[in-house]
Amino acid sequence: MDSGELEHPPAEELQVGPILLALADDNRRRVVAELYERSDGERLCASFDLPVSKSSRTRHWRVLREAGLVHQRSIGNGLYMRLRKDDLESRFPGLIQAVVGAP
Template structure:
């Protein structure tokens, strides 16, 4: 890993416990649902409208990344993320769809 790269679990390392814990938070579920609407698109983390402060947002991004739900990359002053839909579907088929459907 080079400077500026963020650590992400490999597909085979994804575990259901951290994923469900990450999805237990309403704000993180909303982020995942928004990313799922456009699974092939990266979004600037700052573009999400969450009713929390900057430090809480940073924590939400870290929890999502460490659980393996999103992939993040740093570019200039921005942090971009996308849903790891394919990886999640390999490990836990239908999970994201079920979580989004449940609201």
């Protein structure tokens, strides 16, 4: 792994347990829902309006990435995040749509 590159679990290793644990948090579920609604599926991490500290945001991003829900990439000084829609739909059909559609 190159310096500055983040580790992401391969699609075939995604597990429903860590995904559901990550989605149990309202802030993380909101981030996933917002990414799900984007046509390009990608957004600057700093653009999310979450009512938490910067360190808490960083933790939320890590939990989402390690669960396999998002892919993060660094461009210049920015960190971008996108939902792994295709991987998730292939591995767990309908799960993300059901979660983001829930009240």
